[in-house]
Amino acid sequence: MSEQGMSVTMRVGAERRPFRIPGGWIGVLPFLIVLVFLFLIPVATLLKSAFGDGAFTLEHFVRAVEVPVYRSVLLTTLTISGTVALLAVVMSYPLAYLMATSRDTTRNILLVVVLLPFWTSSLVRTTAWIILLQSNGVLNQMLMGSGLTDAPIAFVYNLSGVLIGMTHVLMPFVVLPLYASFRALDVSTVRAAESLGAGPVTTFRRIILPLTAPGVVAGAMIVFMNAVGFYITPALMGGPGQTMIAQMIANNITRELNWGFAAALAIILLAVALGLFALFQRIFGLERLISGSGGKSAEPFGTDHRRSPGGWVSVALGLLVAAFLIAPILIVFPMSLGSSSFLTFPPESYSFQWYENFFTASKWMNALTRSLQVAGITVAVSLLIGTAAAVGLTRIDRRWRGLIEAVFILPMIVPVIILSIGLYYLLVPAGLVGTIWGLALGHIVLASPYVFITVRASLASFDRNLELAAQGLGASWLTMFRRVMLPCIMPGVVGGAIFAFITSFDDVVLALFLTNVRSRTLPKLMYEGVAHEIDPTIIAASGLIIIVTVLVLAANLLISRKKP
Known part of the structure; x- marks a missing residue:
């Protein structure tokens, strides 16, 4: 075939070949x-x-930097978010240890205790905490009934209320990867440390903490990323001193009608969130979000692991944390069956x-x-x-x-x-x-x-x-x-x-x-x-x-x- 014929054939073939997206x-x-x-x-x-x-x-950004109240709100946001992440880590360790070292039936119950709050509406949980912590709530009734206090303690509409509510909502993000890290631990390593005379504190500090650190850091960063943009829980459980940047953004839109300044605050919030996300991706990668954490060890933590006195203390603390997670959900049903228009627990009549x-x-x-x-x-x-x-x-x-x-x-x-x-x-x-x-x-x-x-x-x-x-x-x-x-x-x-x-x-x-x-x-x-x-x-x-x-x-x- 001549070159001219070949070129015509190729051109016709190209014209007939449809464009296809892979x-x-x-x-x-x-x-x-x-x-x-x-x-x-x-x-x-x-x-x-x-x-x-x-x-x-750049006047909106200059205002955000120069006006003390906005600097205070940004500092409050970062402080509350960091505190919530720290509380979530500290409280997750005993619960994750208890889950990893319990029998299958107990472990499944504890998993439900963690997953049920995780799946339950955050608004429902926040509402339950307000009822629990208010001046005539369950906690204050218990404290005054036992004689520990003479007057109600302000647990809500202040910093303690925000920390309790946000920690309860976000803690499962730390418990679940930490539990996976515990299950991936080789129990023989812990036994070797104990046989060499290491006490509970030394074993935790030198063995358990370093080996579970990746899961903890990943969970803590996820908690912090979520916490900086929180709106509902601080708005319902906090006071003026706990105003976070998301609330300030909404206030400038709905009340002040200042879209430009709200957008400037949004950029600051977005920069913090994306910066943390970039750091998370660089250290751990997106695969941790997609496929989870943990792995397999030669002999993972299990029911055959001997609990030291420190281990039994961890078990007791783990049970208290489990009660913290499930308590707001458990009180909702009895209170919803009360006949009184005033919310009390337990109800006087149903x-x-x-x-x-x-x-x-x-x-x-x-x-x-x-x-x-x-x-x-x-x-x-x-x-x-x-x-x-x-x-x-x-x-x-x-x-x-x-x-x-x-x-x-x-x-x-x-x-x-x-x-x-x-x-x-x-x-x-x-x-x-x-x-x-x-x-x-x-x-x-x-x-x-x-x-x-x-x-x-x-x-x-x-x-x-x-x-x-x-x-x-x-x-x-x-x-x-x-x-x-x-x-x-x-x-x-x-x-x-x-x-x-x-x-x-x-x-x-x-x-x-x-x-x-x-x-x-x-x-x-x-x-x-x-x-x-x-x-x-x-x-x-x-x-x-x-x-x-x-x-x-x-x-x-x-x-x-x-x-x-």
């Missing part, structure tokens, strides 16, 4: 598009206003009137219906794009994976208050604020990363040879996915769906900005009630949420036990 990118692109339009653009637009609407200026009020009052049922509708949309969309992204990421070039994973994780790192204000700024002109779809869009951004992480973890144990064998036998990729891959990763998909549902159903911050009086969700309605005066119906709603959480947790545990 398979991996087809799965990744929907999630990326969602993040670009519903996360990156709203956040960037908000942050841009910090530098002035017209001419470039009645279902507050549950009846919940199911008969239109405002509560409308809020519940709206929350379920938004959660349903959120689960459906986030499952689709999160699962597709996790599968697609395994099929693209490795050089892109780290960057894409970091982008997918960003909504979990950036404080929710920043996303809320950014989406409000974006959705108001579109007329979506106050609608179910507007709130659902925000929840999709929050929930999809959890689906991505859980499915990605399941894919890590999927045998690619099964995929190749199915396709080698003539199955299309979709058939292979439906018949082979999906059943294998189903526990991760179900776990992602549960996380997505809880993320949406539990949200308060986005709902505060993206809903109005007619479109309130159940958490927002509960938040408004707690912020003013606790209606016993709120406790009944909390009890129902806990029941749903227990059922969902039980279903997830049953599914996770099934081996693909």
